């Protein structure tokens with residue numbers, strides 16, 4: 009199926025690009041002390057915002073905002089006096105894998121194209137600049153994706169730039185074992201695990217909640233909190249990714265030391281309680297402080313990420329099916345988040361999202 | 362070269378009213394705005410607004426400060442989607458000792474068409490009669506403490522006009538921008554006229570604040586808010602339901618909040634007779650001005666992809682929000698010390714550009730109601746206010762030099778992430794730290810925390826005059842922004858008398874909660890002010906290029922024209938010689954309308 013190419017509006021491209029991409033200073037101001045190794049080494053802030061993913065609205069289809077995104081690819085030319093003849097983007101956006109042409113926006117440095125793509129997916133892509141394949145010089149997300157048709161000469165770099173659309177639940181940061189460890193840790197932080205909360209959750213009547221609940225798989229993963237963190241660490245908080253990985257590996261080792269007879273995923277709750285308390289006290293027997301100096305910092309970070317994942321907008325991958333918000337409304341009446349929020353999550357008759 | 366009757370830099374409170382008026386007087390106007398044009402839902406080509414009711418828009422995910430040489434290098438910050446990236450364009454702050462300067466998001470309002478009025482809480486108070494004449498008011502007062510007022514660095518001057526002069530412009534803002542509120546109970550003289558739309562029903566939690574304000578002897582009024590509650594003919598807006606609590610720090614996707622884009626610029630561009638006269642170029646960053654003698658003849662800016670452009674204006678109006686306006690002028694001085702610099706006495710003795718930087722004395726009290734919960738997410742930013750502490754009688758009785766307005770906050774901490782972000786934090790730079798470190802908030806402890814804090818917290822705040830102090834100033838820092846231009850350096854502290862004023866008015870706020878809520882129905886009252894907290898600059902960015910009677914004491918004349926220039930005007934908050942005992946935007950806009958009337962006769 010060919011991709012829907014929509015009108016690319018100069019004003020929108022400038023709005024999305026000027027703050028991040030317009031500059032004269034060549035320094036790498038945004039590499040987070042060397043944590044980001046993108047092709048440009050951190051010259052642009054928030055490289056993860058590119059390509060720009062926005063919600064899509066269809067006046068005749070309330071469901072469309074869940075199912076589609078508008079995605080704008082922006083390619084910035086380094087020297088405005090020397091533009092390529094053509095710029096296009098190739099990847100698995102388009103079933104036929106045909107390049108999608110970008111157009112130069114007025115006489116700016118920017119080439120861009122806006123397309124409509126299904127939500128809930130990861131896309132790998134490259135730019136073809138005068139037919140030469142290059143990673144997106146701005147986006148800091150890239151990965152091996154050898155399985156898709158590679159326009160580059162055989163044997164050369166197989167890395168692709170990638171992004172995901174809203175409500176995506178495919179993991180990009182964590183292995184399964186990491187996800188499960190995280191699930192158990194975040195479960196311990198969140199209130200849903202307490203007795204009264206469990207009763208609440210078990211009694212949720214999906215038919216009363218309206219909208220499209222149930223679309224979200226992986227509900228088992230702590231209301232999507234782990235999925236939220238997975239996306240957060242691949243995008244906005246990429247700089248925390250390496251630390252997370254080190255800490256999860258250590259926790260895995262520690263739990264195995266503390267209980268050699270069970271997989272860390274299966275050890276009793278008390279072991280996670282003890283671990284949480286050790287981390288909180290920054291006194292974790294067996295912790296390798298050379299590998300990660302401040303385990304309590306990891307816990308603090310995890311606390312913030314957990315709260316954000318449980319109660320931010322579901323499109324970011326957490327707060328699955330809006331259950332986090334539902335929980336607050338049920339448990340702490342008269343809190344009514346629905347009235348201001350767009351359908352299908354909320355009930356606002358004005359605001360569309 | 363392209364030439365306009367007026368080039369206005371900045372599209373916020375200080376810039377937009379001038380564009381609005383000059384176009385209607387038949388002048389050609391260019392507005393250059395650094396930020397994007399973010400659209401409301403009804404005007405957006407996608408059918409969706411660029412602003413969202415989404416907590417991660419008000420305060421985003423974590424970024425890390427990496428500005429060389431600052432004390433907080435490596436610290437996290439959580440900017441909104443329309444604040445600049447700090448590693449690209451920081452504000453550098455230090456106290457008077459200039460030890461350990463830090464990079465901060467404070468002092469940036471919002472970089473977007475509409476400026477700070479897109480994100481503001483929209484509390485739109487007039488200043489009092491005395492706020493404009495604090496030098497005269499304090500003249501010969503025996504009860505002012507000499508130990509604080511013999512400081513030669515304190516320089517209080519009257520505004521170059523009176524309340525009566527600006528009153529018609531207040532009325533104009535109330536009508537054109539679109540405000541709701543009540544006049545009754547205000548200390549200000551409305552001269553029998555009322556342009557407010559009718560306020561919406563207050564959030565029930567605010568009844569306690571009202572009762573408390575009355576119990577301490579105040580008369581209350583509905584806090585004037587720049588939010589339309591009825592259809593608004595001057596801007597062509599239709600009313601809807603604005604009560605969502607995504608107010609302070611959130612742009613309004615529906616355009617009910619009266620910012621300068623939906624209220625002033627958009628209606629101008631939508632009028633076919635006026636549109637040809639107004640050019641709005643957003644995503645354009647002005648880098649410096651250059652002058653030929655006393656005439657500013659070139660405005661240099663970077664277009665949306667970073668190319669250098671130059672335009673010309675018969676007059677040039679700078680309205681970038683005070684810190685950035687002062688910085689722009691200083692950078693222009695640096696480019697041409699001999700002429701531009703000399704005209705501002707830049708880095709010469711007696712030079713006042715950047716001096717008397719002001720924010721507000723700000724603080725209040727907060728409490729949790731026990732056993733009751735309200736839905737604060739169905740509200741606007743404030744419901745009730747009182748001018749008790751702004752009255753001359755109160756000021757005299759308390760040996761203060763100036764007063765303050767008090768109002769309750771309604772929309773704060775209404776949403777789950779905001780509870781976590783602000784738990785135990787005192788400023789923008791310490792967000793999340795309290796929640797992250799309070800490791801007892803887990804499982805049932807999490808429920809207990811929400812039980813205690815979600816929809817139960819009531820706060821009252823004051824906004825008071827800060828002393829104009831020579832030592833509080835803006836200058837250029839050695840670090841540079843993404844264009845290689847020096848960043849702004851803000852050196853500021855609280856004058857000893859500011860501290861006294863804050864203590865006295867904080868106590869009034871505490872009493873409001875004490876008397877407004879029966880004992881036994883409230884938690885312990887927490888109270889305090891910015892003098893004890895990390896808040897240094899916050900959101901009200903004033904002074905630094907003040908206007909006054911002569912070049913010896915001020916940077917601008919009464920028409921906001923720079924003294925030694927023919928055509929250079931500064932019309933944002935930087936012109937204010939005293940900060941006023943209330944949130945500043947109403948006065949910034951009214952003054953801009955006043956200046957526009959003068960400019961019509963000069964072009």
Ligand SMILES: Cc1cc2nc3c(=O)[nH]c(=O)nc-3n(C[C@H](O)[C@H](O)[C@H](O)COP(=O)(O)OP(=O)(O)OC[C@H]3O[C@@H](n4cnc5c(N)ncnc54)[C@H](O)[C@@H]3O)c2cc1C
Pocket residue numbers: 370371372373374375376393394395396469470471472473474475476477478480481482483484485486609610645646647648680681682683685689900901902932933934935944945946947949
């Ligand atoms: C979260 C928040 C809440 C607030 N709440 C209130 C409130 O309740 N009541 C109240 O009265 N005030 C409030 N304020 C303050 C209010 O926003 C400001 O007082 C007001 O906007 C100041 O007007 P200004 O013209 O000085 O600056 P702004 O309105 O900020 O306009 C300055 C404009 O200049 C642009 N600019 C800056 N540099 C350049 C450049 N080099 N080139 C081109 N353009 C440039 C900026 O992008 C901006 O759009 C709040 C502010 C914030 C941030």
